[in-house]
Amino acid sequence: MQEQAAADAAGNNSPSKWEDSSAAGGCCLVRGPIIVGAGPSGLAVAATLSQHAVPFTVLERSDGIADLWTNRTYDRLRLHLPKVFCELPHVGFPADFPTYPTKHDFLRYLRDYAARFSVSPLFGHTVTAARYDAAAALWRVTAVSAADGDRKTTTTEYASPWLVVASGENAEVVVPKVKGRERFAGEVLHSSAYRSGERFKGMRVLVVGCGNSGMEMCLDLCEHGAMPFMSVRSGVHVLPREMFGTSTFGVAMKLLKWLPIKLVDRFLLLVAKMVLGDTEKHGLRRPKLGPLEIKNVTGKSPVLDVGAWSLIKSGNIKIVPEVESFTGGNGVRFVDGNEMDFDAVIFATGYKSNVPSWLKDGELFTEDGKPKAQQPTSSWRGPNGLYCVGFSGRGLLGAGADALNAAADIAGRWQAVAAAAAAAKISSV
Ligand SMILES: Cc1cc2nc3c(=O)[nH]c(=O)nc-3n(C[C@H](O)[C@H](O)[C@H](O)COP(=O)(O)OP(=O)(O)OC[C@H]3O[C@@H](n4cnc5c(N)ncnc54)[C@H](O)[C@@H]3O)c2cc1C
Numbered sequence: 001m002q003e004q005a006a007a008d009a010a011g012n013n014s015p016s017k018w019e020d021s022s023a024a025g026g027c028c029l030v031r032g033p034i035i036v037g038a039g040p041s042g043l044a045v046a047a048t049l050s051q052h053a054v055p056f057t058v059l060e061r062s063d064g065i066a067d068l069w070t071n072r073t074y075d076r077l078r079l080h081l082p083k084v085f086c087e088l089p090h091v092g093f094p095a096d097f098p099t100y101p102t103k104h105d106f107l108r109y110l111r112d113y114a115a116r117f118s119v120s121p122l123f124g125h126t127v128t129a130a131r132y133d134a135a136a137a138l139w140r141v142t143a144v145s146a147a148d149g150d151r152k153t154t155t156t157e158y159a160s161p162w163l164v165v166a167s168g169e170n171a172e173v174v175v176p177k178v179k180g181r182e183r184f185a186g187e188v189l190h191s192s193a194y195r196s197g198e199r200f201k202g203m204r205v206l207v208v209g210c211g212n213s214g215m216e217m218c219l220d221l222c223e224h225g226a227m228p229f230m231s232v233r234s235g236v237h238v239l240p241r242e243m244f245g246t247s248t249f250g251v252a253m254k255l256l257k258w259l260p261i262k263l264v265d266r267f268l269l270l271v272a273k274m275v276l277g278d279t280e281k282h283g284l285r286r287p288k289l290g291p292l293e294i295k296n297v298t299g300k301s302p303v304l305d306v307g308a309w310s311l312i313k314s315g316n317i318k319i320v321p322e323v324e325s326f327t328g329g330n331g332v333r334f335v336d337g338n339e340m341d342f343d344a345v346i347f348a349t350g351y352k353s354n355v356p357s358w359l360k361d362g363e364l365f366t367e368d369g370k371p372k373a374q375q376p377t378s379s380w381r382g383p384n385g386l387y388c389v390g391f392s393g394r395g396l397l398g399a400g401a402d403a404l405n406a407a408a409d410i411a412g413r414w415q416a417v418a419a420a421a422a423a424a425k426i427s428s429v
């Protein structure tokens, strides 16, 4: 059945309407797979499919590629892993890029990448539902779109035997519900809306969360003459971004080739202690699991320090406990009972995937939006022509590896179907 559906898809022109109800926008059986998301993961899988001469349709909710990097990150952001660990398949970064490219460098690279492989997503298409139609052996994907400046939306169903989920681990913001928030007199925002500390000059700013975003925003706030306070709930591993004149991440990758992860973690923590001192003494408890192991097990990223740590040590960034409630006016109460006033609160409390809201099969993704491992294969392949790219918690490097695997698998199926369709045509002549 899946082969028949695939043969139909292979024989059509892209994306062909095979049923149309004008009010609903109709239904398209597309040639090749449907890819949800035009971030680095979606672009990498599309590029690799085009290398295999497999057509594809990319559905992207925003009006351009890489929405996270374009519209939801702060100005000073750079890749925090060296460029060799952040390249997408087939094309390296230009030689004149710095070791840690800026977000503008990275965006230039992504735009060139999309152009080079002729990836033209359908922008403004938000996927709101996807379900597997077993009878037709097709994924039916519902996307809502609005023409530019048009208030009316159109709902279209796209269908394909293959669905690639590339909507990202960071698709939606996480903002905890804190008691009394509506009574806070100052500004409240999420780190994804923060651009620069410039407009916070002279202000007391509470940053909730001590991941890479929280840490770097505190640094940025300090450098712009604001007074940042960082609220820490459960602690974090802070590592120097570099050790022995090379990147900590690079050192870790080399050691992992020879040593078990626990030993590499012990080594990293030893060097971190030598370089940074005892982070616990300044209010940053280290988790029980080591920095690489906790990333693998829970997805929690270690902080690669780009300057915040020395400001914590010098007291310019002040560590405060977990927030208990907003108390009215500018007041915030912490879990230790203390209260302080702030002009603004920034939640650097991370992101989550949105897949559970639209992939209508609770068996395939966990409640927090991660693909359930499909034994015996890994997280990039699900059942019935489903693929997941960029959900392995291994950053851009992991996304690239997923993309190569998924695209090769789809290409194998596509070519088999195309060969069968060609043979059927010859025998019917
Ligand atoms: C601030 C920040 C910095 C990072 N820095 C690094 C780094 O230096 N090195 C590294 O390896 N990793 C880094 N990461 C981790 C990760 O590599 C990046 O998040 C990367 O952008 C992931 O790519 P992606 O394509 O999987 O997801 P995204 O970049 O989030 O792209 C997903 C795309 O899907 C679209 N989308 C989502 N939902 C829908 C829907 N329902 N319908 C249609 N479209 C949808 C989004 O608009 C988006 O364009 C960083 C993450 C963050 C948040």
Ligand SMILES: NC(=O)C1=CN([C@@H]2O[C@H](COP(=O)(O)OP(=O)(O)OC[C@H]3O[C@@H](n4cnc5c(N)ncnc54)[C@H](OP(=O)(O)O)[C@@H]3O)[C@@H](O)[C@H]2O)C=CC1
Pocket: 077, 078, 079, 080, 081, 174, 176, 191, 208, 209, 210, 211, 212, 213, 214, 216, 233, 234, 235, 236, 300, 301, 302, 322, 323, 348, 349, 350, 351
């Ligand atoms: N330069 C770069 O390359 C950068 C990379 N990144 C990456 O982007 C991703 C997201 O990072 P980031 O935005 O920092 O988010 P993270 O998920 O890494 O960190 C979230 C922080 O918020 C805290 N938090 C979450 N929920 C609550 C809550 N209800 N109450 C109190 N605290 C809470 C967490 O604490 P707890 O541990 O207690 O849950 C944690 O300290 C990561 O992969 C990160 O490495 C981010 C910025 C820069």
Ligand SMILES: O=C(O)C(=O)Cc1c[nH]c2ccccc12
Pocket: 081, 249, 292, 295, 301, 302, 393, 394, 395, 396
């Ligand atoms: O920025 C991130 O969180 C990433 O996903 C990059 C990344 C992948 N594996 C890691 C191990 C340690 C630190 C960062 C990463």
